[in-house]
Amino acid sequence: MGRQPCCDKVGLKKGPWTAEEDQKLVSFLLTNGQCCWRAVPKLAGLLRCGKSCRLRWTNYLRPDLKRGQLSEEEEKTVIDLHSELGNRWSKIASHLPGRTDNEIKNHWNTHIKKKLRKMGIDPATHRPLQPAPDSRTSGSPEEEKAVAEVTPPGFGHEAFCVDEVSMAHLLDDIVIPGDVLDALPAADGGGVSTAYSPGSSSSSSSSSYTASAPASSGGSSIVDGEWPEWPQMVEWPESTWLDDVVTGPTPWEFEDPFLTYQRIALFDHHETWNNSRAELF
DNA sequence: AAGCCGATCAACCGCGGAAAT
DNA sequence: GATTTCCGCGGTTGATCGGCT
Numbered sequence: 001m002g003r004q005p006c007c008d009k010v011g012l013k014k015g016p017w018t019a020e021e022d023q024k025l026v027s028f029l030l031t032n033g034q035c036c037w038r039a040v041p042k043l044a045g046l047l048r049c050g051k052s053c054r055l056r057w058t059n060y061l062r063p064d065l066k067r068g069q070l071s072e073e074e075e076k077t078v079i080d081l082h083s084e085l086g087n088r089w090s091k092i093a094s095h096l097p098g099r100t101d102n103e104i105k106n107h108w109n110t111h112i113k114k115k116l117r118k119m120g121i122d123p124a125t126h127r128p129l130q131p132a133p134d135s136r137t138s139g140s141p142e143e144e145k146a147v148a149e150v151t152p153p154g155f156g157h158e159a160f161c162v163d164e165v166s167m168a169h170l171l172d173d174i175v176i177p178g179d180v181l182d183a184l185p186a187a188d189g190g191g192v193s194t195a196y197s198p199g200s201s202s203s204s205s206s207s208s209y210t211a212s213a214p215a216s217s218g219g220s221s222i223v224d225g226e227w228p229e230w231p232q233m234v235e236w237p238e239s240t241w242l243d244d245v246v247t248g249p250t251p252w253e254f255e256d257p258f259l260t261y262q263r264i265a266l267f268d269h270h271e272t273w274n275n276s277r278a279e280l281f
Numbered sequence: 282a283a284g285c286c287g288a289t290c291a292a293c294c295g296c297g298g299a300a301a302t
Numbered sequence: 303g304a305t306t307t308c309c310g311c312g313g314t315t316g317a318t319c320g321g322c323t
Contacts, residue, residue: 054309101311286322291317292317294312300307
């Protein structure tokens with residue numbers, strides 16, 4: 001024997017709430033407070049499921065709700081929290097007084113996602129969109145399609161073209177093999193820290209994303225769409241990738257075009273990134 | 282004016298964990 | 303401990319609206 005069902009589900013009204021229903025629910029809850037949602041519709045004289053009442057109250061009728069568009073500050077908070085928490089909308093909403101999880105989720109899906117994609121950032125991972133939506137992406141077909149929509153033609157690894165590097169490749173995402181890292185002159189390499197090596201991870205929030213190693217690993221060089229096994233990943237401190245990026249000529253040679261591509265993205269597009277970031281926030 | 286299409290958002294659905302019996 | 307329901311959450315749907323042709 002368990003609990004009683006929350007409602008009969010027979011003869012219950014569905015769909016948009018009327019002003020009269022809203023008024024009944026509000027006056028009941030303001031008079032009696034929130035207690036047991038199962039009892040609310042009956043006591044308030046509503047032909048609604050308790051669940052529906054709870055949703056209507058928490059998402060629309062609660063007096064402490066803010067209405068209207070999210071401010072830029074709120075939007076920034078949502079993006080930051082989403083990068084840490086993922087799609088845990090209620091947790092995100094708990095950091096934004098007066099905002100509901102539903103509201104934030106809708107805003108994310110309709111506004112922020114687009115903004116980030118426009119900036120070349122994958123909204124699901126907060127990483128730069130992958131240059132080639134082939135074996136290097138593990139997203140759904142829909143996600144891949146979305147990536148393809150914002151990926152310029154010839155942007156893939158095979159059709160590498162430095163002129164078309166977008167600001168998709170942000171500096172916290174540069175992946176550098178250990179041997180290349182070792183070749184970095186000490187002066188130029190200042191500020192670069194090793195944040196990831198296979199089997200270990202740092203505790204910073206962003207590292208959970210930088211630590212996502214290439215899906216397939218094997219040899220030490222790229223073979224027909226396969227990722228090599230990267231010995232190390234490098235995390236660039238925020239101060240470095242926002243303000244102190246080195247813009248001089250690269251002191252090392254690149255044999256792999258994708259690495260070259262990443263390097264060029266690093267050195268040539270830092271300013272674009274800063275501009276886009278300034279536009280967004 | 283009518284039809285189409287994309288954007289927006291309120292509301293519903295289904296699931297999982299917690300709690301009651 | 304097993305069963306059943308509640309509650310909260312995230313994903314999805316569908317009604318509505320505005321812009322465009």
